[in-house]
Amino acid sequence: MLNHLPQGCTIIRTLYQGAEAIVTLCEWMDMKVVVKTRVRKGYRIRELDEYIRRSRTIREASLLSLAKRAGVETPFIYHINPAEGWIIMSYVEGENLRNLQRSSIFPHLINRLGYIVGRLHSIGIVHGDLTPANVIVSNDRLTLIDFGLGEYSNEVEKKAEDIYTLVSSLSPLPNNEALVKLFLEGYKSSAGESAIKVEERIKEISKRGRYVEKELRH
Ligand SMILES: Nc1ncnc2c1ncn2[C@@H]1O[C@H](COP(=O)(O)OP(=O)(O)O)[C@@H](O)[C@H]1O
């Protein structure tokens, strides 16, 4: 069920309805805005549910704003209500990167994404859910969204895991190895000193993954 929408918001349409959040395009203060509302989960103890929604809402809004310090494009935050679990942010017009996986510019966009993630990691922010679905493409501009699972960290392991999420999401694509290479080229051009260690750690994580897969098959 939808939580209270912020006062003065008129719904234009629902953009997305997931297990965690409802994303609605609204009109608010004469602007087109996006309201992301974290849904209440009846199966969680109420106090725990409120704690999770509150902390993810605050975390998402603060990381979305801080990412801008690294020159990373993110929606502008206009208003948040942690108790109700909603954020009002700017509407980013464009196409979801997930829908462009078959397009001829996808390799170029992945290279750009690598550069952007490198900037983000260089200021100690880990995205937490790095998949093409959390990137909006407007012409040649990439905007990162959905920082609800992000965190402040300069740990090599956390950064490598962040990238490994993306590597895994690219794995069904036929040219995935070339795509990962392009991503890492972009990443290394902006991530700074730790990039080499992060790259080594990604290889270790992927070996661990294959080992677990093999064990599970037996
Ligand atoms: N600011 C925004 N502008 C335009 N579309 C958005 C915006 N925020 C979210 N969306 C759309 O809603 C979808 C879900 O939002 P997201 O923040 O990723 O929610 P979830 O945490 O449930 O994955 C996105 O994939 C995107 O298509």
Ligand SMILES: [Mg+2]
């Ligand atoms: Mg998402």
